[in-house]
Amino acid sequence: MKGPIFNGAIILVGVFVFLKFLLPLFTAPLPASLIYLYVALALSGIMIFGTMSASSLEAFMGPIYRFLSGKGQSGVGQMARLAVLVLFPLLVGWQTYTKLAPSDLPPAENRTIHPAPPGEFVGLSNPYPKVPENIMMGKGLYAAYCSPCHGANFDGKGPAAPGFNPPPANFSDPGTIAQLQESYLFWRIKKGGVGLPVEGMPWKSAMPRWEEELSDEFIWKIIMGEYDGAHQSPRTWEEEE
Amino acid sequence: MLNSLTFLRTVPLLVLLGTVNVALGLANEPPPAEETGSVSLRLYQVEGSVPSDDPNSAVWSSIEGSEFKLAPQVHWPPRIQEVTVKSVKVKGVHNGQELAILVEYNDPTEDPADGAALEFMVGDKQAHFAHGQEMLQVEGGPVNIWFWKKETGNALDMSAKGFKNLKTQEKQNVQAKGVWENGTWKVVFSRSLITEDEQDVQIQPGEWRSVAFAFWDGAIVDGLVKEKGSQKAVSSWWYIRAEPSADNSIYVWVLFGLALAAAFELVIVRKLRKGQSA
Numbered sequence: 001m002k003g004p005i006f007n008g009a010i011i012l013v014g015v016f017v018f019l020k021f022l023l024p025l026f027t028a029p030l031p032a033s034l035i036y037l038y039v040a041l042a043l044s045g046i047m048i049f050g051t052m053s054a055s056s057l058e059a060f061m062g063p064i065y066r067f068l069s070g071k072g073q074s075g076v077g078q079m080a081r082l083a084v085l086v087l088f089p090l091l092v093g094w095q096t097y098t099k100l101a102p103s104d105l106p107p108a109e110n111r112t113i114h115p116a117p118p119g120e121f122v123g124l125s126n127p128y129p130k131v132p133e134n135i136m137m138g139k140g141l142y143a144a145y146c147s148p149c150h151g152a153n154f155d156g157k158g159p160a161a162p163g164f165n166p167p168p169a170n171f172s173d174p175g176t177i178a179q180l181q182e183s184y185l186f187w188r189i190k191k192g193g194v195g196l197p198v199e200g201m202p203w204k205s206a207m208p209r210w211e212e213e214l215s216d217e218f219i220w221k222i223i224m225g226e227y228d229g230a231h232q233s234p235r236t237w238e239e240e241e
Numbered sequence: 242m243l244n245s246l247t248f249l250r251t252v253p254l255l256v257l258l259g260t261v262n263v264a265l266g267l268a269n270e271p272p273p274a275e276e277t278g279s280v281s282l283r284l285y286q287v288e289g290s291v292p293s294d295d296p297n298s299a300v301w302s303s304i305e306g307s308e309f310k311l312a313p314q315v316h317w318p319p320r321i322q323e324v325t326v327k328s329v330k331v332k333g334v335h336n337g338q339e340l341a342i343l344v345e346y347n348d349p350t351e352d353p354a355d356g357a358a359l360e361f362m363v364g365d366k367q368a369h370f371a372h373g374q375e376m377l378q379v380e381g382g383p384v385n386i387w388f389w390k391k392e393t394g395n396a397l398d399m400s401a402k403g404f405k406n407l408k409t410q411e412k413q414n415v416q417a418k419g420v421w422e423n424g425t426w427k428v429v430f431s432r433s434l435i436t437e438d439e440q441d442v443q444i445q446p447g448e449w450r451s452v453a454f455a456f457w458d459g460a461i462v463d464g465l466v467k468e469k470g471s472q473k474a475v476s477s478w479w480y481i482r483a484e485p486s487a488d489n490s491i492y493v494w495v496l497f498g499l500a501l502a503a504a505f506e507l508v509i510v511r512k513l514r515k516g517q518s519a
Contacts, residue, residue: 089502106480163312
């Protein structure tokens with residue numbers, strides 16, 4: 001089995017395996033609809049490539065035509081052809097069913113966890129020195145204001161956490177504050193869930209808008225205490241470049 | 242020979258695309274694990290009347306319910322760090338006209354200030370779960386709150402858009418009935434699915450809506466009511482849907498799809514055979 005169809009199929013399977021299984025090892029998994037889009041794109045690319053010249057067209061399409069028409073095929077070939085001819089209508093029927101069947105699953109949510117901050121919060125740096133007194137004070141404030149949701153151990157498992165969807169962020173997970181700059185935390189703490197843009201689904205977030213209760217100084221010190229307590233360090237400007 | 246068959250070039254593409262599409266559909270992510278509680282509430286469709294004034298009706302034991310976790314309200318002041326109601330079991334039914342929702346939760350004592358509330362988003366705009374409070378980058382919508390209190394024995398139909406804007410509606414469309422027994426409250430809320438009031442949530446069967454919960458333990462501790470106002474047990478938004486009536490037309494469409502695909506193949510194969518022998 002050689003030829004353009006075989007090569008094309010290998011490429012498609014490769015693209016699919018890469019998107020579906022390899023990529024999630026490094027980053028968040030792609031939604032299935034996007035994977036489908038990319039595979040379809042790759043497929044059209046292969047088709048265009050395969051049908052560019054008359055001879056490549058014949059090489060590409062000829063076997064498919066011969067296969068579908070069933071002329072001069074061996075027993076195995078005939079079986080395969082029959083299988084395809086039976087399977088195709090079944091697939092169409094199945095597709096129709098899945099598209100029309102009322103789903104019992106609530107709408108899928110694609111909440112962006114770290115949307116872009118408003119311009120005025122980009123690049124701010126913590127004006128308070130990272131000295132033990134400040135860190136201590138930050139931790140004290142954290143215990144009073146943040147731990148009911150984010151947990152005394154910075155793990156997102158505070159006593160109030162179970163009632164909220166999305167759950168309070170787990171700061172000891174390398175996917176949260178370790179990915180972020182201090183200025184980003186300053187924005188999130190000051191403006192809270194209601195400060196998120198639409199892709200962050202602000203209407204669902206229980207994160208309070210702390211500017212109504214805490215001074216900027218307190219917020220900067222809490223940020224210090226938070227990183228220290230969670231054993232993480234902020235992402236810095238240099239890494240961003 | 243191939244020229245006369247130009248249009249056939251798209252066939253293999255269609256077949257391939259269809260197959261890939263279905264394969265991906267099957268490989269889709271499973272629904273989220275329910276270990277942290279339910280994510281949605283289903284209002285089962287029933288024949289006849291809904292058990293609006295009977296929290297102990299046999300109808301309730303015939304259906305599955307959902308369970309939602311609750312948190313002490315620590316989102317805005319005045320907060321509370323510890324609450325009585327930690328989770329709630331919820332069941333729902335409708336008959337195409339009326340709906341009834343049963344909430345069932347533990348509360349060791351029966352007190353006049355005990356209360357329960359359901360909150361819904363109203364209309365097309367998203368509303369923040371905390372009383373439709375203002376959002377900074379998104380224009381939010383209002384919420385509809387159904388508030389039952391033991392001492393009044395009935396439900397208030399209320400609206401809010403922001404913390405200081407909670408008000409009782411002019412048109413009262415909600416009923417409620419609560420029964421306390423052996424440390425458990427069972428409260429049934431009922432209403433018509435659709436009302437004339439634009440301040441109300443409209444529950445169209447088959448469509449998803451957002452719902453949130455709140456509970457107050459009105460026990461007297463040290464001469465004060467333990468939980469009142471913003472000091473309560475809460476949840477954020479979860480989904481609710483009234484079951485749509487069974488729709489058999491979908492099987493007609495499936496048959497139609499099957500037949501269409503088969504006819505399509507027939508034509509293609511015949512053309513190909515002719516084309517190749519010509």
